[in-house]
Amino acid sequence: MTAGSETILVVEDEVPMRRFLCAALAGHGFKVIEASTAATAERAATEVRPAAILLDLGLPDGDGLDLLRRLREWSQVPVIVLSARDREDDKVLALDAGADDYLTKPFGAGELLARIRVALRHARGHVANEPLLAVGPIQLDLARHEITVEGREVHLTPIEFKLLALLARNAGKVITHRQLLHDVWGPQSTHQTHYLRVHMAALRRKIETDPTRPRWLTTEAGAGYRLLDE
Amino acid sequence: MSAASGNQRERERVRGRVRAYVVAVAGVGLASLLGWLADGYVTAVDQAMLYLPIILLAALGGRAPSLVAAALSVAAYDFFFVPPRLTFAVSDQRSLITFAVMFVVGAATGALVVRLRTAEAASRERERRTAALLAFTRDAAGASDAAEIVRAAREHIERTLGVTAIVTIPDERPLQRAVSVEIAGPALSAEPLAFIDAVARQAGVAIGRIQLAETAREAALRAKAEELRATLLSSVSHDLRTPLAAITGMATALRDRRPADREALDTIVEEAQRLGRILTNLLSITKVESGAAPRREWVPLEELVGSARVRLAAELADHPIEVDVPPSALANVDPILAEQLLLNLLENAAKHTPAGTPIAIRVERAADRAILEVADRGQGVPAGAADRVFEKFYRGTTAAPGVGLGLAVCRAIATAHHGTIEAKPRDGGGARFIATFPDETALPTLDDDALAAEAR
Numbered sequence: 001m002t003a004g005s006e007t008i009l010v011v012e013d014e015v016p017m018r019r020f021l022c023a024a025l026a027g028h029g030f031k032v033i034e035a036s037t038a039a040t041a042e043r044a045a046t047e048v049r050p051a052a053i054l055l056d057l058g059l060p061d062g063d064g065l066d067l068l069r070r071l072r073e074w075s076q077v078p079v080i081v082l083s084a085r086d087r088e089d090d091k092v093l094a095l096d097a098g099a100d101d102y103l104t105k106p107f108g109a110g111e112l113l114a115r116i117r118v119a120l121r122h123a124r125g126h127v128a129n130e131p132l133l134a135v136g137p138i139q140l141d142l143a144r145h146e147i148t149v150e151g152r153e154v155h156l157t158p159i160e161f162k163l164l165a166l167l168a169r170n171a172g173k174v175i176t177h178r179q180l181l182h183d184v185w186g187p188q189s190t191h192q193t194h195y196l197r198v199h200m201a202a203l204r205r206k207i208e209t210d211p212t213r214p215r216w217l218t219t220e221a222g223a224g225y226r227l228l229d230e
Numbered sequence: 231m232s233a234a235s236g237n238q239r240e241r242e243r244v245r246g247r248v249r250a251y252v253v254a255v256a257g258v259g260l261a262s263l264l265g266w267l268a269d270g271y272v273t274a275v276d277q278a279m280l281y282l283p284i285i286l287l288a289a290l291g292g293r294a295p296s297l298v299a300a301a302l303s304v305a306a307y308d309f310f311f312v313p314p315r316l317t318f319a320v321s322d323q324r325s326l327i328t329f330a331v332m333f334v335v336g337a338a339t340g341a342l343v344v345r346l347r348t349a350e351a352a353s354r355e356r357e358r359r360t361a362a363l364l365a366f367t368r369d370a371a372g373a374s375d376a377a378e379i380v381r382a383a384r385e386h387i388e389r390t391l392g393v394t395a396i397v398t399i400p401d402e403r404p405l406q407r408a409v410s411v412e413i414a415g416p417a418l419s420a421e422p423l424a425f426i427d428a429v430a431r432q433a434g435v436a437i438g439r440i441q442l443a444e445t446a447r448e449a450a451l452r453a454k455a456e457e458l459r460a461t462l463l464s465s466v467s468h469d470l471r472t473p474l475a476a477i478t479g480m481a482t483a484l485r486d487r488r489p490a491d492r493e494a495l496d497t498i499v500e501e502a503q504r505l506g507r508i509l510t511n512l513l514s515i516t517k518v519e520s521g522a523a524p525r526r527e528w529v530p531l532e533e534l535v536g537s538a539r540v541r542l543a544a545e546l547a548d549h550p551i552e553v554d555v556p557p558s559a560l561a562n563v564d565p566i567l568a569e570q571l572l573l574n575l576l577e578n579a580a581k582h583t584p585a586g587t588p589i590a591i592r593v594e595r596a597a598d599r600a601i602l603e604v605a606d607r608g609q610g611v612p613a614g615a616a617d618r619v620f621e622k623f624y625r626g627t628t629a630a631p632g633v634g635l636g637l638a639v640c641r642a643i644a645t646a647h648h649g650t651i652e653a654k655p656r657d658g659g660g661a662r663f664i665a666t667f668p669d670e671t672a673l674p675t676l677d678d679d680a681l682a683a684e685a686r
Contacts, residue, residue, distance in 0.1 A: 016476035108482030
């Protein structure tokens with residue numbers, strides 16, 4: 001990937017963690033602004049207008065989630081939240097509150113950069129309104145409702161098509177159960193996760209070579225699904 | 231003491247009756263004397279009137295004294311004042327009317343007084359019981375345990391009714407039902423029985439209240455312990471995870487810049503990740519064993535298997551994986567916990583079997599439960615250790631690294647789902663680990679037409 005000169009705001013109170021994030025980002029050509037509290041982060045977000053924000057959910061002076069909600073009142077800047085493994089609920093709350101993605105600690109520099117690249121690409125709006133999408137071996141023609149995987153035509157039910165289209169438009173990003181249910185079944189169906197899981201399993205069988213070891217359509221435990229794009 | 235007060239009341243009643251007879255006899259004598267002294271100044275009718283107050287006074291003693299006083303009065307009047315005097319003979323038939331009036335007045339007054347006094351006594355008794363019931367209710371409200379309430383109920387019944395009572399709490403007592411009361415001695419009439427019933431009900435209500443208070447107190451204690459545990463866990467988690475995350479992160483960042491040191495940095499990353507998994511297991515076992523109910527959903531087992539294989543891709547790279555998963559098999563499990571169980575079983579198999587040996591994942595859907603099995607071709611479970619492998623910190627005989635928590639977490643997760651997990655030798659060599667997850671709710675049916683309609 002091309003090393004951008006975009007500015008990334010890193011909101012993290014732990015110094016060693018912040019040092020790692022800055023080192024990894026600076027090493028790939030990003031400008032980095034650091035903030036260790038929600039208050040300084042909010043100020044930096046207004047003054048610097050970063051291209052993306054890395055936000056630790058466990059900040060000392062206030063919930064990272066609150067900061068995210070306030071931020072979303074005026075800004076669509078991509079936000080990637082950093083969460084601990086035993087705080088699954090916080091992660092889902094953050095995603096449903098408008099976070100673009102998450103990273104569960106511990107994570108490596110590779111994952112971090114991959115998430116940032118995806119978030120920046122989506123923020124630039126290159127994907128959203130294309131009628132033809134290509135994700136890995138999967139080609140979607142949204143206008144004609146046609147799907148091919150490695151050139152072979154695949155027949156999907158209307159629900160499976162909607163699910164795949166939503167994931168493909170957001171390729172690389174996690175989409176929560178709630179978002180999928182809301183977009184495909186409607187706002188009254190956001191608790192019927194077993195419908196979603198069964199249809200996802202069916203979809204996976206149609207697009208994966210080995211559905212018990214998915215290469216593209218992965219499950220994010222406790223959160224949702226992700227269609228990988230690399 | 232209560233029996234003594236009963237005797238005292240009886241004695242008072244006898245004394246009152248005797249007094250009434252004395253009043254009757256002496257009064258009739260006095261009235262006769264007064265009439266005799268006033269003879270010549272008053273008429274015979276006036277002399278008869280002198281006996282009326284005596285009859286009324288005697289009536290205060292009850293029906294019998296009033297009748298006795300009336301009869302004596304009639305006799306004395308006849309003897310002293312009705313001609314021929316000093317005989318019981320009657321010359322003028324009209325005097326018989328006076329006799330009849332005197333007697334009827336006596337009898338009627340006596341009856342009225344008796345009825346009045348009975349009513350008065352009954353109302354006083356009722357008042358006493360009401361006061362006693364109030365006093366008991368107050369005592370019961372202030373009581374701090376059931377035994378104190380039972381004691382208060384017994385004392386109030388004995389003191390109020392003058393009986394000996396045995397009060398017990400029935401064994402199978404639904405909340406807020408009455409206690410049971412047995413009375414020694416003669417059968418009681420309706421009103422004391424009603425009093426006992428009221429006390430028993432009040433006692434039941436009071437005991438129910440105390441039991442509720444105890445339950446609430448216990449729940450509050452448990453909640454506090456739970457809160458403490460959660461606080462401890464979250465601080466341990468934070469304190470250990472943050473440095474681990476920084477180590478992992480830094481090592482991966484360095485790896486990109488120093489290809490020459492790649493092997494060393496890989497080791498740092500892998501070991502830090504292993505430490506992270508141990509920490510995850512430690513946190514999981516505490517969390518699961520704390521009794522928090524799993525958040526069950528209907529999950530395709532294929533999804534769980536896929537997710538676990540992707541997460542463990544590095545560890546499983548040296549083992550061919552044989553998968554037997556019916557595409558439609560669902561399990562009623564907490565997806566995060568069930569995935570953790572599968573991860574631990576797979577990691578355990580990868581760690582304890584030589585590279586190149588296959589690992590089999592098999593899933594089966596029975597009528598009321600899902601079965602998940604991981605089988606390997608390693609040395610198998612040591613003889614006699616089939617249960618011990620699931621104990622915390624059991625390390626077996628192999629040289630494989632670990633702290634012996636992975637399988638303990640598996641058992642905690644299966645148990646939390648009211649399921650089981652067991653280790654068995656595998657035909658042809660190796661070990662089988664079989665977990666069952668019973669369904670908590672009915673298997674959902676997916677109405678595809680309805681879903682399609684919804685989606686439209």
